Amino acid sequence: MSDEKLKEKAIIEAARNRFAHFGFSKVTMDEIAGDVEMGKASLYYYFPTKEDLFRSVVLEEQSEFVKNIEEILGRHASASEKLNEYVAQRLKYFRDLVNLGMLSVHSIFDIKSIFKKLFEDLGKQELILLKKIFDEGINSGEFTKELPGDFPKIFLHILQGLRFRVIKLFNEHKANEETYKELESEMKIATQYLIKGIKCN
Amino acid sequence: MSDEKLKEKAIIEAARNRFAHFGFSKVTMDEIAGDVEMGKASLYYYFPTKEDLFRSVVLEEQSEFVKNIEEILGRHASASEKLNEYVAQRLKYFRDLVNLGMLSVHSIFDIKSIFKKLFEDLGKQELILLKKIFDEGINSGEFTKELPGDFPKIFLHILQGLRFRVIKLFNEHKANEETYKELESEMKIATQYLIKGIKCN
DNA sequence: ATTCGACTATTTTACTTGAATGGTCGAAAA
DNA sequence: TTTTCGACCATTCAAGTAAAATAGTCGAAT
Known part of the structure; x- marks a missing residue:
């Protein structure tokens, strides 16, 4: 180098x-x-700017996250297993973002936020990755063929939404290890039953 | 009177x-x-205070919402149907809150928010109502007996979470009729597949 | 029991100012 | 040429302040 x-x-x-x-x-x-x-x-x-430096920091974390997911995608596993693993990895990445101070209310909601574009880009990438998983599941006959085209989006929104509760607690300085465990559990259960719902049997 | x-x-x-x-x-x-x-x-x-007046306004809307739900609970219908109706009513109520200016970032996240206790109380009430629906479904054999005890809570969190996306857009002044339709659709689909996942068959 | 004009206390707002900080530039060093 | 930095500028931010707006009080009137 x-x-x-x-x-x-x-x-x-x-x-x-x-x-x-x-x-x-x-x-x-x-x-x-x-x-x-x-x-x-x-x-x-x-x-060139402070923002640019920060962007570089975040971008590195992001690309590592995406790499992780792509590794998961490459595995020989069922779509369900991949989905579960995806949720787990996502939570882990989310915790890194918290550490980077990126998840305060103001950074998320402020229109002028420098993070906004970053989040949008990541969302698009995630959607692509999720689509792959769901398509795989449909093609292999694991998931129902009637699955709506925007189901990946909905699934992503559910994950994002569950996260918000933690962000909210975080901003009230009430978030602790317990809270994360709870979130993890909620995500797992939600994922589990959604998978059951979309399976062919 | x-x-x-x-x-x-x-x-x-x-x-x-x-x-x-x-x-x-x-x-x-x-x-x-x-x-x-x-x-x-x-x-x-x-x-006695301005806050108290506001509380009265909100409380009236809330009690109307809860009354609606209780009416639904009393119907002769399957738990699934009740759940779907619940989601629809909840979205309607949510729109009223938006109109009341209660869903701006600051009113939601500010710790000092006078709305906080109101929301907490409503959440508890909702949880009770949802528990009833799920219990009914389990007892009638419509839902699986293995359903975790905190599934109602998770279901509520999912609904709350999905809402956040709209709140976010709302705060960016980007929310429109379309956005709500989208949210409605997302909630319906999510509910549909969650129900499928928890059904006995 | 209910209303309200006049009053007070508190909060919000608009503004000022000095310090902190992001960013620039040209000269020096490597 | 590439890289570094001291000195500088321009902007933003924080703390303070004074004035205006507004929540809430009180005693008199109805």
Whole structure:
């Protein structure tokens, strides 16, 4: 890897740690620069803006998540199993986002949010991945052929929706390990019965 | 109905109209008083605080919603049909809340929100109603006996979660008639397949 | 028992100002 | 040429403040 790329990585890593602890707005470029023992101005040699740096951090997490899912897709397993695994992985990724301070009310709902486009892109990617799983299930005869075309979307919305409850608690500073366990359980059960509902038998 | 009760009703009605248009904070007691041709101080004869007046408005809507559901529960119908009807009624009620300006980000998430307790109470009531439907389904042999005890809660969370997407769009001023139709469709389909999944056959 | 004008206390808003911070630039170093 | 950074600028943000708006009170009038 080139020297330039290595330094980029180091900056991203330092930024990631800071952002994970304090969230986007509470981290200054000076602090990140200090972590990698550079002047602030030097960061701007690698990243045009602070937002851009943050985007790079998130994008790395995202691509790792997507890679994980694609690995799951490649396995020799039933569509149901893949779906269950998908839900589990998604929850894990979600927790990373929480750590990145990306899931505060304001970051999610604020129109001007710099995260909005990122989320939209991820949603599109997820939809594609889910569609693959469902198509596979239909083609193999595991799922009913009558499944509506927008079922993947609905499934995704259900997952996103369940998540919101945790975000809400999180913003009331009431979220703890317990809450996540509960969410995990809810997602699993919901998935389980949805799968039962769409199976052919 | 007593004279006093009638005036209370009139005040609640005037308040409802104002709140529906402008939301809680953008309505002054003077305006409401003007609508019913009274002095502001007179309102305080009937309602101790502005919040209390608002609570009365919401409580009326809520009790109407619950009454609707209870009517549905009393019908001679399968648990599945009742569940479907429940979802439909819930969406209708939800739209009323939107009109009352109760579903902005701030009113939902703000810890200090005066609506919080109201929502919590409603949630508890809904849970009881849903439990009845599911128990009925299990006892009649329509639903599987293996249904987890917290399935009603999960079902409610799914409905609540799906709603969030619309709230989000609503806060971005992007919600329109179309969006609601979409939400209705999503809820119906999700309910349909969840029912399939929990049925005995 | 009910109404309301006049009053108070509190909250909200609009504005100011100084500090913090994102971002720029040209010179220096490697 | 590529990379670094000190010094600088422009913008944003926080804290404070004064004025306006508004929730809520009270005693007199009906």
